[in-house]
Amino acid sequence: LRSLVSALDNTDKHRLLHHGFVYPAAERGLDLIQVRDRKKVLSEGNVWVSGQPIAHGTVMARFRIRGLAKDLLRVDPNAEIKLSTGPLDAPRTTYEDMIVRVRGIAGRAGALIDGQP
Amino acid sequence: VSEGNIAMTDIYAKLAWAEKHLAELMSLAQEYLRPGGGDDRPLGIELDNRRPPIVVARFICERPMPVEISLHAGDLVHNTRTALDHVLARLKDHFGGDSRSGTFPITESDADWKGRIYPRRNGKRQRGPLDGLPCCARLLIHREQPHVAYGDRRRDDPIAILS
Numbered sequence: 140l141r142s143l144v145s146a147l148d149n150t151d152k153h154r155l156l157h158h159g160f161v162y163p164a165a166e167r168g169l170d171l172i173q174v175r176d177r178k179k180v181l182s183e184g185n186v187w188v189s190g191q192p193i194a195h196g197t198v199m200a201r202f203r204i205r206g207l208a209k210d211l212l213r214v215d216p217n218a219e220i221k222l223s224t225g226p227l228d229a230p231r232t233t234y235e236d237m238i239v240r241v242r243g244i245a246g247r248a249g250a251l252i253d254g255q256p
Numbered sequence: 257v258s259e260g261n262i263a264m265t266d267i268y269a270k271l272a273w274a275e276k277h278l279a280e281l282m283s284l285a286q287e288y289l290r291p292g293g294g295d296d297r298p299l300g301i302e303l304d305n306r307r308p309p310i311v312v313a314r315f316i317c318e319r320p321m322p323v324e325i326s327l328h329a330g331d332l333v334h335n336t337r338t339a340l341d342h343v344l345a346r347l348k349d350h351f352g353g354d355s356r357s358g359t360f361p362i363t364e365s366d367a368d369w370k371g372r373i374y375p376r377r378n379g380k381r382q383r384g385p386l387d388g389l390p391c392c393a394r395l396l397i398h399r400e401q402p403h404v405a406y407g408d409r410r411r412d413d414p415i416a417i418l419s
Contacts, residue, residue: 163299171301172313181309199301199313208305212313218299232414234278234332238271240414241340244400245267248343249260251396252350 164219165189168199171218179205263346267339274335281328288322337418344385344397353388361385362419363401364410 165171168187174180181203187193204211304312345355363369373394375382386394398404402413410416 168313171299172303193315195315195317197315199315201313202311203309204311205309208303208311212303212311214299214301214303214313232412232417234274234281234329236414237333237336237417238274238278241336241343241418242268242271244340244415245264245271245343247396247400248347249258249264251392252260252263252347253258255351255392 163187163189163193163199165215171215172200172202173213173215174202175211175213179211181205259350263350264343267342267346270335270339270342274332274339277328277332277335281325281332284322284325284328288317288319288325333418340415340418347393347396348388351388351390351393353386357383358385358387361397361401362415363403364419365403368403369398369401 163171166189167185169183169185174183183203184201186201187197187199193199202208202212300315300317302314302316304314340360344358344360347353348355348358361369361372363372373384373386375384386397389397400415402410402416402419406413406416
């Protein structure tokens with residue numbers, strides 16, 4: 140899980156609550172599902188693509204298979220889901236990167252103070 | 257411990273507090289995105305095989321996102337932005353200027369920088385956020401601007417979010 144923050148306008152910054160949402164880091168819904176035996180998949184179709192919001196019930200992909208799904212398909216254990224706050228279409232960064240960046244600025248400001256008489 | 261480090265103590269404390277909010281936010285998010293208890297629906301994705309031979313991969317999250325996630329996110333952003341403003345205040349404490357006024361500028365271009373650091377109204381120079389700071393401190397802050405530090409990719413700069 141990665142957590143991100145989107146660019147906030149002045150109104151957003153003064154709001155207590157920001158809209159939060161989750162979305163996969165994958166490009167397509169199909170990329171989230173691993174197939175153990177391709178021969179048993181009769182067909183597959185992608186439904187969700189990156190950029191579309193997801194909510195309860197959102198269909199990511201469909202398969203036609205031979206046999207039981209639990210033996211054949213599984214969610215990719217390396218797949219990543221992101222949680223984001225702020226507008227979906229705004230520039231984003233991770234909270235971690237934002238904190239690291241500000242810590243870096245503080246470090247350089249401290250060094251400047253140390254370097255001055 | 258150097259003087260510079262001492263000056264930045266409060267800033268590092270603010271950032272550590274922001275990280276605490278982040279850890280709590282992530283903990284809540286991990287729980288929220290494992291509605292099936294982990295293995296049943298990893299990442300909230302259910303493989304619905306009720307109408308064989310069709311299998312539908314569907315995102316399932318019956319509960320609304322916990323409001324605490326948004327509260328932690330808001331506090332985290334606020335702490336980080338405040339830490340940045342404290343950097344400016346500590347520079348003013350050391351080099352000169354009114355540490356009670358001015359916020360750390362985050363600008364998009366040199367024109368934006370000039371307009372905000374050297375504001376004018378009706379042809380007259382107005383008070384700017386870096387007034388009182390010597391060139392070396394202004395230069396440091398200028399170098400940290402997204403359009404300087406990241407060039408054409410200024411929107412990728414993590415502090416651009418805080419502008």
